[in-house]
Amino acid sequence: MAKRKAVSIKDVARESGSSLTTVSLVLNKRDRRISEATRDRVLQTVQRLGYRPSRLAQGLQSQRTYFLAILVPQLRHAFADAYFGEIISAIHDHARSAGYKVLLEVADEDFLGTRQHLELFDRHFVDGILCLGVTNRDDYLSDFERHDTEQAARPRPVIIVNNYLPGHRFNFVRCDYHEAGRMACEYLLELGHRAIALIHGAAEVQTTHDFRAGIEEALARAGLKLTPQRIEDGFYTEEGGAEAAAKLLKRDRAITAIIAGNDKMAIGAISNLKESGLRVPADVSVVGCDDMHQAAFCDPPLTTIHTPIYEMGERACDRLLDLIEGKVASVEETHPVTMCVRKSASAPRTE
DSSP: OOOOOOOOHHHHHHHHTOOHHHHHHHHTTOOTTSOHHHHHHHHHHHHHHTOOOOHHHHHHHHTOOOEEEEEEESOTTGGGOHHHHHHHHHHHHHHHHTTOEEEEEEEOHHHHHTTHHHHHHHTTSOSEEEEOSOOTTOGGGGGGOOOHHHHHHSOOOEEEESOOOTTSOOOEEEEOHHHHHHHHHHHHHHHTOOSEEEEEOOTTSHHHHHHHHHHHHHHHHTTOOOOGGGEEEOTTSHHHHHHHHHHHHHHOTTOOEEEESSHHHHHHHHHHHHHTTOOTTTTOEEEEEEOOGGGGGSSSOOEEEEOOHHHHHHHHHHHHHHHHTTSOSOOEEEEOOEEEOOSSOOSOOOO
16 A cells, blocks of 8 residues: 655645745744735645644754743742642643743752753753743843843843843843732722731742832821831741731731732631631731632632733743744833732721
């Protein structure tokens, strides 16, 4: 039996009545200037002929691997974390729709110590990297800082996702956590709260400082201050939020509202307050940040700041592809946030 000849891109071009260039643009999703009718005709021909483009051939032709890497921090169960999971899902979905595969790497001591973050580029494993969970202590990022002449000679497209490092030239896509802090605090002030406490996340994360700065700005406008006894670290975890709430109320029973730097800490705080016999929000109101899926299902449902985590992951991936394709030289984007009112915050208790 004669072996069936593989369908080639030339066959698709001939059968669809299009040029090789047009077919190539459609297959590589770079067909913005091609009419919808032509695009549909090419795709229908591809399906009818059963054409399967060779990723190796595409890569050799474009000098690309069609792989992206996601670097996550060395955290316990990082891949199971709801926050990281949301961003990773968004990146994966968008990358796949653009014809890319995704590698997941943990930026632990061994990975960074052996310079594997550079090998991903230098050995042509990936075309770009998205860095999650970045802190001010991540010295390896200096290898990716933008230097115009060096970038032009040997580009290494990298984007920091949902954080940034002031004073450095890194590409980033992030949410506006200064506005998030200000918005959360102003909402509580409008309800009548004056004794407001903060459970913040890791101090080495820049957005932690932005969130606190937004709260302090709102308090200052109201003639108030965020005193040291009303600040506690919750380490971005439920357990940390619970312990922080206990410490805050032990130090200052006058506190009527708590703002947490993420929903996990807020949910932990609610749990501790209820175990201590306090009512939420009748005795203490709680406001979170991020609006993760579980926020709507805790008891009471959490009032929080909605940060578009999934959409931001998609946007970061899309902008990374723009860097890879040379459409932009740099990316510095800050995305707006919104208030999500549920039932964990109300007017303060009256004595």
